[in-house]
Amino acid sequence: MYSGGVSTPERLIESTRELLWERGYVGTSPKAILERAGAGQGSMYHHFKGKPDLALAAIRRTAQELRASAERVLDGPGTPYERIEAYLRRERDVLRGCPIGRLTMDPDIIASAELRAPVDETIDRIRRRIAEIVEEGKRQGQFAPALDGEEIGATVLATVQGGYVLARAAGSPAPFDAGVRGLLALLAPRTPGQEN
Amino acid sequence: MYSGGVSTPERLIESTRELLWERGYVGTSPKAILERAGAGQGSMYHHFKGKPDLALAAIRRTAQELRASAERVLDGPGTPYERIEAYLRRERDVLRGCPIGRLTMDPDIIASAELRAPVDETIDRIRRRIAEIVEEGKRQGQFAPALDGEEIGATVLATVQGGYVLARAAGSPAPFDAGVRGLLALLAPRTPGQEN
DNA sequence: GTCTATAGATTGATAGAC
DNA sequence: GTCTATCAATCTATAGAC
Numbered sequence: 001m002y003s004g005g006v007s008t009p010e011r012l013i014e015s016t017r018e019l020l021w022e023r024g025y026v027g028t029s030p031k032a033i034l035e036r037a038g039a040g041q042g043s044m045y046h047h048f049k050g051k052p053d054l055a056l057a058a059i060r061r062t063a064q065e066l067r068a069s070a071e072r073v074l075d076g077p078g079t080p081y082e083r084i085e086a087y088l089r090r091e092r093d094v095l096r097g098c099p100i101g102r103l104t105m106d107p108d109i110i111a112s113a114e115l116r117a118p119v120d121e122t123i124d125r126i127r128r129r130i131a132e133i134v135e136e137g138k139r140q141g142q143f144a145p146a147l148d149g150e151e152i153g154a155t156v157l158a159t160v161q162g163g164y165v166l167a168r169a170a171g172s173p174a175p176f177d178a179g180v181r182g183l184l185a186l187l188a189p190r191t192p193g194q195e196n
Numbered sequence: 197m198y199s200g201g202v203s204t205p206e207r208l209i210e211s212t213r214e215l216l217w218e219r220g221y222v223g224t225s226p227k228a229i230l231e232r233a234g235a236g237q238g239s240m241y242h243h244f245k246g247k248p249d250l251a252l253a254a255i256r257r258t259a260q261e262l263r264a265s266a267e268r269v270l271d272g273p274g275t276p277y278e279r280i281e282a283y284l285r286r287e288r289d290v291l292r293g294c295p296i297g298r299l300t301m302d303p304d305i306i307a308s309a310e311l312r313a314p315v316d317e318t319i320d321r322i323r324r325r326i327a328e329i330v331e332e333g334k335r336q337g338q339f340a341p342a343l344d345g346e347e348i349g350a351t352v353l354a355t356v357q358g359g360y361v362l363a364r365a366a367g368s369p370a371p372f373d374a375g376v377r378g379l380l381a382l383l384a385p386r387t388p389g390q391e392n
Numbered sequence: 393g394t395c396t397a398t399a400g401a402t403t404g405a406t407a408g409a410c
Numbered sequence: 411g412t413c414t415a416t417c418a419a420t421c422t423a424t425a426g427a428c
Contacts, residue, residue, distance in 0.1 A: 008393080023303045026223040030422060040395045041423085047393090051422065097301065104364040105293065105301040107219045116367070123365045151378030154362060158375035159351055162358030166350060168300040169319045171312070179354035182347030186382035204411080226404060236413045237405085243411090247404065 009047040011037040016058035021099040025055055025106040025115070056115060062099050063118040070126045080137030081189045084130060084156060088180045094173035097164040127153040142189040152187075159183045205243040207233040212254035217295040221251055221302040221311070252311060258295050259314040266322045276333030277385045280326060280352060284376045290369035293360040323349040338385040348383075355379045 006014075015036035019028040030051055034044055048054040073087045103109045103119050110116055131153035137143040143152075163176035202210075211232035215224040226247055230240060244250040269283045299305045299315050306312055327349035333339040339348075359372035 024220075024222065024301060026220065027303055029420075031420075041397090042395055042425095043393075045423070098361075101358075101361045101365070102301045104361045105220060105298045107223055110364055110367075116365070120365045120367070123362060127362070127371070146384075147381055148374075148378065151374045151381065153378075154359070154371050154375035155355055155378030155382070158356075158358030158362055158371075159354045160358060161361040162297075162354030162356060163350070165294075165297045165300045165357040166319060166323070166354055168306055169297075169312070169316045171306075171316070175323070175350050175354075178344075178347045179350035182344065182349075182351030183382075185343055185347065186351070186379075188342075225402075227402075237415090238407095238413055239411075241405070 008037070008039055008043050012039060012044055012047065012054060013058050013061060016054050017062050017099070020055065020058055020062070020103070021096065024102060025108050028055075030054075052112065052115065056118075059100075059103065059109075059115060060118050063122040066098075066100050067122045067125055071129060074126070074129050074133060079142060079189070080133045080140065081142055081187065083133055084187065085184055087130070088156065088160065088184060092176075094164065094167045094176045095171070097168060098161060101161045101164065123157065127157045129153075130156050137189070143187070144190065156183065204233070204235055204239050208235060208240055208243065208250060209254050209257060212250050213258050213295070216251065216254055216258070216299065217292065220298060221304050224251075226250075248308065248311065252314075255296075255299065255305075255311060256314050259318040262294075262296050263318045263321055267325060270322070270325050270329060275338060275385070276329045276336065277338055277383060279329055280383065281380055283326070284352065284356065284380060288372075290360065290363045290372045291367075293364060294357060297357045297360065319353065323353045325349075326352050333385070339383075340386065352379065 012033060015033050016028070019032055019036065023032075028051075030041075030044060033054070034041060037043075044054065048057065070087065073090050074083055076083060076086060078086065100119050100122050103115075108115070109119065128150075131149035134143055134147060134149035134152045138145055138147060138149070159179050163179040166175035166179060167173050169175075208229060211229050212224070215228055215232065219228075224247075226237075226240060229250070230237060233239075240250065244253065266283065269286050270279055272279060272282060274282065296315050296318050299311075304311070305315065324346075327345035330339055330343060330345035330348045334341055334343060334345070355375050359375045362371035362375060363369050365371075
């Protein structure tokens with residue numbers, strides 16, 4: 001339950017972000033949001049048009065934060081391989097899953113162009129940033145010329161998103177970590193004299 | 197809506213399978229199941245203890261079918277690489293997602309050991325089968341000895357599961373196909389004289 | 393701007409007629 | 411074995427007092 005010097009709309013958005021992550025859109029009721037935010041029924045409908053409007057505000061903020069934190073890692077120091085490795089290995093609460101990726105399994109999100117848009121944009125931007133890094137690595141001779149940046153970008157992001165699925169199914173982060181290690185082994189940069 | 201010479205419990209299970217795939221567990225109501233099955237309230241509670249019991253029957257059947265069809269491809273003809281390629285490229289209704297994988301984003305499925313069990317078992321068995329095939333490929337010299345079968349198995353399955361996430365976010369199967377192509381490029385078998 | 397009261401629909405489940 | 415009727419609780423939303 002949020003309190004402190006934070007405004008009511010702010011508490012509503014933060015509570016919605018948490019619940020969307022935990023239970024998805026379909027599984028999140030206004031009542032649950034209001035309880036967590038410590039607000040009454042009227043407050044929500046005063047500040048937002050309804051559940052979809054509040055969810056949109058919450059999703060936009062989560063998308064923005066996720067994109068920023070991913071790009072901080074991808075634009076950090078190191079060789080192309082090292083930056084992709086940093087992205088794959090960065091700290092994650094694996095069993096909670098991806099707060100943006102999980103929304104793609106929500107039928108009401110996918111049915112609404114407005115709610116799906118920030119999800120699409122976030123995933124697409126990260127994927128394209130990885131694609132650029134792979135192309136950079138190809139120019140530097142770190143990756144094989146036969147690799148396609150766009151394709152590897154999709155593979156990297158899919159491994160992460162699918163890693164969450166495997167981990168949640170198993171009830172353990174281990175399969176996520178295994179998938180990441182497998183991908184890194186496949187991506188391992190070519191060093192002089194190395195045959196694979 | 198199911199009819200024909202099919203029994204009522206059968207129609208209930210099939211309707212539940214469809215709805216779990218489309219809307220997940222949280223998003224599927226007994227009412228919706230009954231409407232699709234063309235049955236009344238009483239029928240469902242006569243044959244099943246309730247929503248979780250019916251869902252369990254539906255999930256077990258879907259899990260069984262998915263495992264069988266995946267293993268048919270993985271145990272088919274061809275080299276280890278070709279069998280993994282066949283698995284990755286097999287026909288999929290990409291935008292519908294995986295009927296088993298999507299359940300991992302359902303909080304009520306994950307909260308129930310009984311409902312999660314068939315999901316876990318299905319994913320785990322396919323992953324281990326791929327791991328065996330990778331080890332077989334290593335023995336044949338088709339894959340680099342440095343690769344770990346268990347890890348690559350997780351990477352392959354994660355790429356598929358995550359590919360669905362990317363595709364549904366984009367509203368197009370293209371990112372799924374791109375991710376698969378990227379992974380296949382990384383897995384590409386070593387042929388005599390080839391350096392990467 | 394916040395609250396409670398209330399609305400009509402839907403949820404998951406039960407009772408009891410046929 | 412199937413149906414309709416009914417249940418208490420919850421859903422999303424609105425009304426209106428403060």
